[in-house]
Amino acid sequence: MEEQILASSSSSAAAATQHVQPTCDSSGSSAAAGARYKLVAPAELPISRSACITIPPGLSPPLLEPPILLSDVKAEPSPTTGSLIKPQAIHASVASSTFSATALCSNAFDDTPSSSFEFRPYPRSNMAPAELNHQRSEPFLQIQGEEQTVSFNSSTSVKSEMVGASNELSLSLPVHAAASVTTAPADVDVVELNQIGNPNSGIQLGQSDQKGGGTSVPSDDGYNWRKYGLKHVKGSEFPRSYFKCTHPDCAVKKKIERSHDGQIAEIIYKGSHVHPRPQPRRRYTSANNIMSGQEERSDKVSSLTGGDGKSGMHILANQSDFRDIVVGFSTMCLAKKTHIFTNRHVVAYSFHQQHRENPIKVSFGSIIFIVCTAFSNYQGRSQEILEGAAE
DNA sequence: AGCCTTTGACCAGCG
């Protein structure tokens, strides 16, 4: 059941750590020490479930490997915690929900420019164009040491952690919002996050980690992983599983904490893949193509490109600041996922509506996170918007 | 046969 968006990303960057947490609380337990960014969004989102997305510059998508190029981030001293960053925020709201994206960090990434970018949404359900409402809220980002906490709308908060040079960012969302983010760098990567959330709907990470032998796709992010450890981390309610990318030359690792239900509580990615994403079943099309070869995708694509979606894109498009940013992220709600991709060239997001009771936290080294909240209005609907921007 | 998970042991960093 999950749709996926794949983006190819270049992998150039140094390793970054990405963190995703579905159910998070802002308090972030796992934040490592480091700079902290707090993003606070005005609590005014009328919508109980709105999602705000903040993308710090320099983020590398968790799911996506390659680092993302982000535009600079602006940081301003914040009264409370240090520097306050006000990233440009992009807000797109769909239906009743609102997404805002902000770029925060500024790591310079090498980007692999346009190389290949693939976007492969897997539409599972029908996608209907959704009406978008645009709301804007501007998050504030505060940086404290290496941990970043972002809070969006009243209900969401994201926490990110950055670790040393490599950055680790973790986001935590408040209860009502659930978000999953995936970012795709210019190159293609796939981003997928998982869901979390409701006990009922939670997405379960691939069946993977549990069984031996089988393929394991812990979080179904399109890469192949090998589990090499399991540890019960103090402070974490759930055991943490350690995975390594199985690609011979790739050192990317990821840590996943999942609940007994199999829902992911937190995902932390470290490093950037130095290889293209393995095609699970099908290969993706050429780099430039946005869509993967799958038929489904194509359908979606067209739909994405469609008009309604634009409004959402609009927002993004309007952000000139982001033009250099290549970010891909996806969010998933419960059973369904919502993906958003931002690429210099392409920006797309989709959601399949679902309510998310639980937020997801994602952190990357570079920084990126996405928050997705459930949209009450959207139940049953899914939407995707795709836009290509000329470079 | 190959790849993966499981699992306890080992290692390194830190207070």
Next chain:
DNA sequence: TCGCTGGTCAAAGGC
């Protein structure tokens, strides 16, 4: 230096 903690190793076994 010791103990704790998180991360990794590697043998064993499963599919």
